[in-house]
Amino acid sequence: xxxxxxxxxxxxxxxxxxxxxxxxxxxxxGINQIIDEASVCKASFYNHFKTKEDLLIAYLERSHDQSxxxxxxxxxxxxxxxxxxxxxxxxxxxxxxxxxxxxxxFMNTLAEVPGAEDKVRQVIGWHMSGQRQILEEIVSRVxxxxxxxxxxxxxxxxxxxxxTGGLMAARAQGNVxxxxxxxxxxxxxxxxxxx
Amino acid sequence: xxxxxxxxxxxxxxxxxxxxxxxxxxxxxGINQIIDEASVCKASFYNHFKTKEDLLIAYLERSHDQSxxxxxxxxxxxxxxxxxxxxxxxxxxxxxxxxxxxxxxFMNTLAEVPGAEDKVRQVIGWHMSGQRQILEEIVSRVxxxxxxxxxxxxxxxxxxxxxTGGLMAARAQGNVxxxxxxxxxxxxxxxxxxx
DNA sequence: GTAAGTATAAACAGACCAGTCTGTCTGTCA
DNA sequence: TGACAGACAGACTGGTCTGTTTATACTTAC
Numbered sequence: 216x217x218x219x220x221x222x223x224x225x226x227x228x229x230x231x232x233x234x235x236x237x238x239x240x241x242x243x244x245g246i247n248q249i250i251d252e253a254s255v256c257k258a259s260f261y262n263h264f265k266t267k268e269d270l271l272i273a274y275l276e277r278s279h280d281q282s283x284x285x286x287x288x289x290x291x292x293x294x295x296x297x298x299x300x301x302x303x304x305x306x307x308x309x310x311x312x313x314x315x316x317x318x319x320x321f322m323n324t325l326a327e328v329p330g331a332e333d334k335v336r337q338v339i340g341w342h343m344s345g346q347r348q349i350l351e352e353i354v355s356r357v358x359x360x361x362x363x364x365x366x367x368x369x370x371x372x373x374x375x376x377x378x379t380g381g382l383m384a385a386r387a388q389g390n391v392x393x394x395x396x397x398x399x400x401x402x403x404x405x406x407x408x409x410x
Numbered sequence: 411x412x413x414x415x416x417x418x419x420x421x422x423x424x425x426x427x428x429x430x431x432x433x434x435x436x437x438x439x440g441i442n443q444i445i446d447e448a449s450v451c452k453a454s455f456y457n458h459f460k461t462k463e464d465l466l467i468a469y470l471e472r473s474h475d476q477s478x479x480x481x482x483x484x485x486x487x488x489x490x491x492x493x494x495x496x497x498x499x500x501x502x503x504x505x506x507x508x509x510x511x512x513x514x515x516f517m518n519t520l521a522e523v524p525g526a527e528d529k530v531r532q533v534i535g536w537h538m539s540g541q542r543q544i545l546e547e548i549v550s551r552v553x554x555x556x557x558x559x560x561x562x563x564x565x566x567x568x569x570x571x572x573x574t575g576g577l578m579a580a581r582a583q584g585n586v587x588x589x590x591x592x593x594x595x596x597x598x599x600x601x602x603x604x605x
Numbered sequence: 606g607t608a609a610g611t612a613t614a615a616a617c618a619g620a621c622c623a624g625t626c627t628g629t630c631t632g633t634c635a
Numbered sequence: 636t637g638a639c640a641g642a643c644a645g646a647c648t649g650g651t652c653t654g655t656t657t658a659t660a661c662t663t664a665c
Contacts, residue, residue: 224612240524242437245652256613257654267653317524322582326521329435329512343582376592379582380575387517387538387574396567397575419642441623451643452624462623 225263227253232274237320241271241327268335271324275338278320283345290349296356297407303353304398307382308391318386350374357405370404377401420458422448427469432515436466436522463530466519470533473515478540485544491551492602498548499593502577503586513581545569552600565600572596 231253235244246267250260264270289306290299311318321339328335351371358367381397402408426448430439441462445455459465484501485494506513516534523530546566553562576592597603 238524240437240522242435242522243524246654247652256615258614258656259612261654262611318521322578323521325582326513326518327435327437329433329438339582372588372591373595375579376572376575376588376595378575379579380571380573380592383517383578384570384574387520387534393567393571397571400568400571440621442621452645453626454642456624457641 224253224255224259228255228260228263228270229273229277232270233278236271236274237278237314237317237323241324271328272334272338275321275324275335275342279338279342279345282342286349296353296360296405297402299353299356300401300405300407301398303349303378304381304394304401307378308385308394311382311385311394312391316386316389319382322383346378347371347375350378354405357407361406363406373404374401377404419448419450419454423450423455423458423465424468424472427465428473431466431469432473432509432512432518436519466523467529467533470516470519470530470537474533474537474540477537481544491548491555491600492597494548494551495596495600495602496593498544498573499576499589499596502573503580503589506577506580506589507586511581511584514577517578541573542566542570545573549600552602556601558601568599569596572599 228249231249232244235249235252246257246260249270250257264273286303286306289302293299293302317323321342324335325339354363354367354371354374357363358370363370377397377400381394381400384393384397385391399408423444426444427439430444430447441452441455444465445452459468481498481501484497488494488497512518516537519530520534549558549562549566549569552558553565558565572592572595576589576595579588579592580586594603
């Protein structure tokens with residue numbers, strides 16, 4: 216029988232917290248449930264995280280890193296910007312369905328923790344910028360290919376609105392129909408539907 | 411000195427709960443704070459509402475009724491569908507700003523109460539349908555005026571995506587820029603930008 | 606081999622929560 | 636006048652929460 220190492224414990228806590236915070240919400244998940252399910256004792260928990268909110272921030276940072284990495288990895292496997300856009304929507308739809316339509320962890324946190332500390336808001340901001348960056352890259356690739364020129368800044372805004380709207384509408388309705396609709400809107404907007 | 415009447419008490423509780431649930435969130439608002447701020451004793455509270463969740467449902471129903479009535483009232487004061495669309499976006503922007511970008515009470519509740527009871531989900535569904543209905547009415551008025559014909563079902567979906575996206579993006583960013591952008595997208599989509 | 610660091614287990618503190626209960630006071634209506 | 640409804644006041648229960656503390660075991664680096 217051996218004792219868990221330091222990184223083991225931290226990773227187990229983060230993994231468990233990610234699962235529970237996302238599926239049950241932050242407020243509805245107690246420290247005790249987290250340490251029980253992670254098989255870590257309470258004192259060890261407080262050895263790694265000063266407070267529960269500390270854990271929330273670490274969870275958000277981790278979610279951000281992981282989701283951006285996963286998304287970029289998926290996008291790098293297709294070549295044309297048209298396919299990238301489709302892949303982007305496919306990823307969102309998959310995540311939404313797999314999560315039982317629980318939606319975006321960051322938006323959920325924003326709703327759940329109104330008086331969120333600056334640090335929490337900051338991480339949420341990072342995530343939004345990261346997502347936006349990906350949209351801008353796709354738009355700029357389309358633009359380079361088809362010479363959309365000065366429109367491309369507006370198009371990135373368009374795309375952000377449509378992506379966000381499709382995601383939130385689908386989440387509220389509990390099915391991906393609106394996300395698919397948003398995808399076809401996005402393709403129309405970028406002139407990728409007729410090529 | 412006279413005792414508060416039955417409807418007084420209920421109304422005071424609902425008003426206070428609406429304010430606190432919306433600004434602080436459901437979980438972060440305790441019964442004790444509600445009755446303190448409403449100046450109502452606890453037994454009276456439980457005379458009107460069986461549980462805290464009962465109060466949540468009553469709050470959502472009331473929010474739905476009030477917001478739909480207010481919206482319809484505002485929309486009825488302008489004549490052209492073009493102006494109605496503008497008014498719709500203006501209302502959303504005003505509400506968002508006035509609330510300190512706290513967003514939609516229904517989406518927030520959805521995020522905050524993952525294991526929401528059927529009744530809660532039901533009221534949220536009513537609200538979504540109500541909003542959707544208004545969009546459809548505007549689209550159909552535009553369609554009648556300009557003969558968009560068979561496209562109008564798709565246009566209602568488009569409009570829903572854009573409205574939702576603008577609202578959520580603005581909420582996340584903490585300013586109404588994306589909502590204004592969504593408005594111009596909507597006008598373009600319905601051909602109302604050049605007339 | 607020993608000291609430092611981190612793990613484990615479990616009790617504990619103190620705040621807060623939803624909801625119950627006992628009892629009193631006031632107004633209305635028959 | 637008396638019965639009833641619903642207001643008020645507030646103590647109380649049983650439970651949950653975050654976070655602390657104490658005591659003991661294991662691992663690793665010096």
